[in-house]
Amino acid sequence: MGTLSYLKNFIKDRQVASITPTSRYTIERVCRHINFEKDLRIIEFGPADGVFTKVILEKLTPESEIIAIETNTDFAKSLRQLHDKRLTVVNRSAEDVMEIASGRSWNSADYILSGIPFSFLKKDVKHKILQDSAELLGDQGFFLGYQTSSHLKPHLRAYFPKVQTEMEYLNIPPMCIYKAGK
Ligand SMILES: C[S@@+](CC[C@H](N)C(=O)[O-])C[C@H]1O[C@@H](n2cnc3c(N)ncnc32)[C@H](O)[C@@H]1O
Numbered sequence: 332m333g334t335l336s337y338l339k340n341f342i343k344d345r346q347v348a349s350i351t352p353t354s355r356y357t358i359e360r361v362c363r364h365i366n367f368e369k370d371l372r373i374i375e376f377g378p379a380d381g382v383f384t385k386v387i388l389e390k391l392t393p394e395s396e397i398i399a400i401e402t403n404t405d406f407a408k409s410l411r412q413l414h415d416k417r418l419t420v421v422n423r424s425a426e427d428v429m430e431i432a433s434g435r436s437w438n439s440a441d442y443i444l445s446g447i448p449f450s451f452l453k454k455d456v457k458h459k460i461l462q463d464s465a466e467l468l469g470d471q472g473f474f475l476g477y478q479t480s481s482h483l484k485p486h487l488r489a490y491f492p493k494v495q496t497e498m499e500y501l502n503i504p505p506m507c508i509y510k511a512g513k
Pocket of ligand 1: 348380406
């Protein structure tokens with residue numbers, strides 16, 4: 332897994348949008364925004380083969396849960412090999428997040444972690460995903476995104492009053508990290 336699996340899937344599926352996994356530096360920087368002391372419900376958009384998911388599972392309490400939503404079938408299959416009872420893998424698009432969450436009786440989430448390539452999405456799909464995310468996160472939750480540019484900021488601002496960004500340069504390419512909440 333890792334770069335080779337990204338490359339293989341990128342050739343077949345342009346929605347993969349990257350030929351290298353996110354760096355450990357970026358992952359740790361994003362994780363600094365998560366309070367792992369309590370039981371959490373996390374939704375992950377675009378986990379690929381689980382580069383973030385594995386680190387998060389190491390840090391989560393035993394009663395926490397993650398729903399990982401991934402469009403690429405090969406990545407979804409490889410994620411299922413993690414065999415962790417806290418992890419549910421769904422081979423669908425993030426635009427179905429509301430239906431996926433309610434199908435598991437979740438009416439809220441503490442964090443939504445997202446690496447999907449928002450710049451590739453149609454405007455209406457992008458806005459549906461952000462609107463549904465804001466609804467699920469309510470007043471207490473946070474949307475944590477990572478993208479290769481700051482293009483997502485104005486779109487996030489439409490749904491979240493507070494949006495912070497920071498850069499992680501120890502990533503190929505450098506990564507813009509977003510924290511959005513109410
Ligand atoms: C840039 S990769 C990031 C992968 C991984 N999270 C990382 O940090 O290296 C984007 C991932 O999002 C997935 N993806 C793209 N569009 C998606 C969508 N609408 N819903 C869910 N996953 C999506 C791709 O298949 C790919 O695995």
